Amino acid sequence: MSVYVGIDVHRKRSQVAVIDAKGKVVANRNVSNAVEPILKVIGGLPLGTPAAFEAAYGTSWLVELLEDYGFAPHLVHPSRCKAIASARLKNDKVDAAILAQLLRADLLPEAWIAPPPVRQLRALLRHRVALVRLRTLLRNRIHAIVADYGHDRPAGGYWTGPGRAWLAALDLPAISRELIEDDLGLIDALQDRIDRLDWEIRQRGRADPRVKVLTQLPGVGPFTALVILAEIGDVNRFASARKLASWAGLTPTVRGSDRAAHYGHISKQGSVWLRWVMCEAAQTAKRSPQFAATFQAIAKRRGKKIATTAVARKLLTRAWHLLADAGHTTAPRPTAPPAAAR
Secondary structure: OOEEEEEEEOOOEEEEEEEEOOOOEEEEEEEEOOHHHHHHHHOOOOOOOEEEEEOOOOOHHHHHHHHHOOOEEEEEOHHHOHHHHOOOOOOHHHHHHHHHHHHHOOOOOEEOOOOHHHHHHHHHHHHHHHHHHHHHHHHHHHHHHHHOOOOOOOOOOOOOHHHHHHHHHOOOOHHHHHHHHHHHHHHHHHHHHHHHHHHHHHHHHHHOHHHHHHOOOOOOOHHHHHHHHHHHOOHHHOOOHHHHHHHOOOOEEEEEEOOEEEEEEEOOOOOHHHHHHHHHHHHHHOOOOOOHHHHHHHHHHHOHHHHHHHHHHHHHHHHHHHHHHHOOOOOOOOOOOOOOOO
16 A cells, blocks of 8 residues: 655654555654654655655755665655645644645655765865855954054955065054954964865866866856756756756746736746856856857846846856766766665
């Protein structure tokens, strides 16, 4: 007999609902987020039993648990799951049961579950971004302290040898000097880790032929190429470049009625990281011969910000064609098969 599982995941506990092929609720329990409590509810179910849960903060452990024990995980697109959002009676038990019912009826708006190698690559790249942003925050703190005493940064900046010497020679109060030294110490500690990550990223880039393909694009280096690959995964998931641009949130919203259609700003739905990295790459690409004319034409009509976003979308479109045409479309897959359900 077929059964279906719906899991409403929270930070410390989750609601787990099990229904049969007729839609009858077999179990609906609130358990701690750990292997044993969840397996007490679903551990005896057949191998390959489908389990649905919403995409949320900290759900990677649940994906791994379900895969390891032979279940078929289904990640739900949260903004498209209208049945839960519009329900009159809304609580954890109802939400978990609705997820299972949608799974049974094959009406689940699913999101892609990246395989473990892709998830690990995403974690590495996002960690590098977080460290760089933290370094920028610390640098800005130093800029602010120095500006409070009327000093402007030297031509070469603070972070070169002469810049550090200039900073050390400033006549500043003891507390301000202490703050600067602490920030510089943290910057140096972060820099060591950023350099290590950059080395690892370069090695990964050399080992992946898709990176060489993507770096043909202006503004796309090994880091940007790896972010694109990590966020897209297998480009075969997207039937066209337009679908990929839509998934990245780089296509305009459309409101239409009868024969009238009104186009608004980009949707900003989908992968935040892919949209961010394409807009960063567009800052360089918009000055290249391939995109300069397009950028200038759109900038005159709509402004530079919208023109840069348009270049980002064109870059992503070319990235899709490069990957598809070159045949480098296979995303990394898990090496170990899932174990049987227990």
